[in-house]
Structure formats: C-alpha cells, structure tokens
Amino acid sequence: MGKIRPAEFDERSAREDVFVLDIRPRKNYRDGHISGSHNVPVYDDLRGGDASALRSHLDEIPKDREVVTVCKAGVVARRATSALQEDGYEATTLAGGMRGWRGYENNSLGYRAMSLLWRVLP
Numbered sequence: 381m382g383k384i385r386p387a388e389f390d391e392r393s394a395r396e397d398v399f400v401l402d403i404r405p406r407k408n409y410r411d412g413h414i415s416g417s418h419n420v421p422v423y424d425d426l427r428g429g430d431a432s433a434l435r436s437h438l439d440e441i442p443k444d445r446e447v448v449t450v451c452k453a454g455v456v457a458r459r460a461t462s463a464l465q466e467d468g469y470e471a472t473t474l475a476g477g478m479r480g481w482r483g484y485e486n487n488s489l490g491y492r493a494m495s496l497l498w499r500v501l502p
Contacts, residue, residue, distance in 0.1 A: 382461070382472040384448060385498055386484035386491075389474055399442055402450045403434070403460050404478070414450060414481060427456050431463040438467065446470045453477040 483491030
C-alpha cells in the first residue's frame with residue numbers, strides 16, 4: 381500500500397489530475413480541507429473496520445485517476461486506500477493526513493522534523 385508525502389503530493393497534483401478523497405466527518409471537512417477534494421464521511425466506519433460504507437460511495441470515485449485518501453493523521457485513510465486497491469483503484473494515502481498537509485503548508489517545525497525522518501526511514 382502506497383503513501384505520498386505532502387510535498388510530493390503538492391508537486392504531483394499541480395502536474396497531474398489526482399482525485400483527493402477526504403474521508404473525515406463533514407464537520408472536520410467544513411473546518412478545512414485540501415482545495416478540490418471530495419468528502420465521503422466514512423472515517424468512523426473505517427476506524428471501526430467497516431469498509432462497506434466506503435464501498436457504497438464507489439460511484440462517486442473515478443477509476444480513471446489516482447485517488448489520494450486523506451483523514452486526520454493518515455492512519456484511517458490507509459484503510460480506505462487498502463479497500464480501494466482491493467476494488468481495482470490506483471490509490472495512495474497522504475502521509476500525515478490533514479495534520480501533515482497543514483504542517484507542510486505552514487512549514488511548521490513538526491513537519492520539518494517529520495520530513496527529516498522520512499528521508500532516513502524507508
């Protein structure tokens with residue numbers, strides 16, 4: 381299962397047509413999200429191990445583009461990525477989720493430290 385780091389995602393999304401699937405609850409999505417992302421609020425279902433809620437929304441997710449899944453910190457989005465891959469989608473998880481994305485946008489100290497770790501860890 382793949383993941384993409386925020387800086388790489390930013391570069392790739394500027395060049396390619398990726399579909400950003402934000403699985404967080406609607407309130408969290410309304411409070412802030414990646415521009416152009418699509419909200420399918422199945423976070424709680426996936427966190428509980430139920431991928432059927434996501435699968436009931438497959439008609440909203442294009443199969444002809446890479447799908448990048450997003451949640452709060454990237455953990456539950458990995459479950460969405462796995463379920464999508466099982467259903468034949470090209471899917472990856474945004475590493476760090478919205479926390480990572482916000483850190484990247486703000487060039488926060490926490491994000492810079494995590495970026496250093498990503499460089500030395502496989």
